[in-house]
Amino acid sequence: MALRFKRDKESPADRKQVAITAGIVLGTMLLTYCLVAFTGLRRTIPGYPSRETRQAAAENLSKVDSLSRVMDMWAFQVTNIQRIVNGLDPLPPDSAGTAPAPREYDEASRASFAANDSLLKEEIRRQEAFNVEIGKTVISQIEGMHFFTPIKGVIAVPFDQKKGHAYLDIASETEKMVYSIYDGTVINSYWSDGDENVIMIQHGNNLVSVYKHTEKLLKHTGDKVTAGAPIAIVSDVATDGAHLFLELWYEGRPIDPADYIKF
Numbered sequence: 001m002a003l004r005f006k007r008d009k010e011s012p013a014d015r016k017q018v019a020i021t022a023g024i025v026l027g028t029m030l031l032t033y034c035l036v037a038f039t040g041l042r043r044t045i046p047g048y049p050s051r052e053t054r055q056a057a058a059e060n061l062s063k064v065d066s067l068s069r070v071m072d073m074w075a076f077q078v079t080n081i082q083r084i085v086n087g088l089d090p091l092p093p094d095s096a097g098t099a100p101a102p103r104e105y106d107e108a109s110r111a112s113f114a115a116n117d118s119l120l121k122e123e124i125r126r127q128e129a130f131n132v133e134i135g136k137t138v139i140s141q142i143e144g145m146h147f148f149t150p151i152k153g154v155i156a157v158p159f160d161q162k163k164g165h166a167y168l169d170i171a172s173e174t175e176k177m178v179y180s181i182y183d184g185t186v187i188n189s190y191w192s193d194g195d196e197n198v199i200m201i202q203h204g205n206n207l208v209s210v211y212k213h214t215e216k217l218l219k220h221t222g223d224k225v226t227a228g229a230p231i232a233i234v235s236d237v238a239t240d241g242a243h244l245f246l247e248l249w250y251e252g253r254p255i256d257p258a259d260y261i262k263f
């Protein structure tokens with residue numbers, strides 16, 4: 001027996017209902033899209049970056065770009081150093097953006113670099129030995145400073161750190177006034193059984209001057225002084241006249257005052 005299905009004929013009311021439903025669905029979807037795309041509602045969606053996150057990402061991108069430029073410049077500088085070591089002319093600055101990556105040295109370059117390095121080290125050792133022999137330590141930071149003579153006299157005993165004599169013994173037959181060698185601030189003034197009255201002055205460039213064996217102090221801790229200002233008086237009770245012990249310290253180590261001050 002053949003089965004026959006009877007199809008109900010859709011009425012105009014049914015079609016209208018379907019069209020209305022479809023319109024509501026499409027309108028709802030369009031409204032949802034507009035709310036998400038053009039309002040702050042999109043920030044509530046899990047995984048959507050906030051304004052702070054996007055700002056941080058932009059800043060990080062700028063930093064990465066800056067670091068990239070710095071690394072390119074470093075690579076350019078290393079390349080030029082290698083070219084100079086190998087006897088080649090350095091690349092011009094306008095080629096920094098296209099500088100080749102640093103390459104490994106070949107055996108000949110390594111041997112040449114090792115020889116030059118040995119010569120440089122030997123020259124440094126020779127200069128250091130020469131400076132030790134003549135007992136001088138020239139420091140560029142204070143070499144250009146113009147110091148005032150602390151007392152008129154002659155050097156009775158020179159500076160010799162190896163013998164534990166890290167100061168100058170200055171003898172004066174006529175002068176008893178002691179003057180500050182440079183502008184500064186008195187950081188200490190005290191009496192010691194071994195050194196008598198002592199005054200210490202902090203100057204610029206990490207430099208400190210110390211004046212020992214004075215009879216009377218004219219300045220005290222905290223006082224500001226200028227170059228040539230009287231700071232103390234020495235006694236002349238010794239048979240060979242007055243004596244002043246002068247120390248000069250640079251960055252915590254003693255140096256020879258005679259290298260920079262004319263007596």
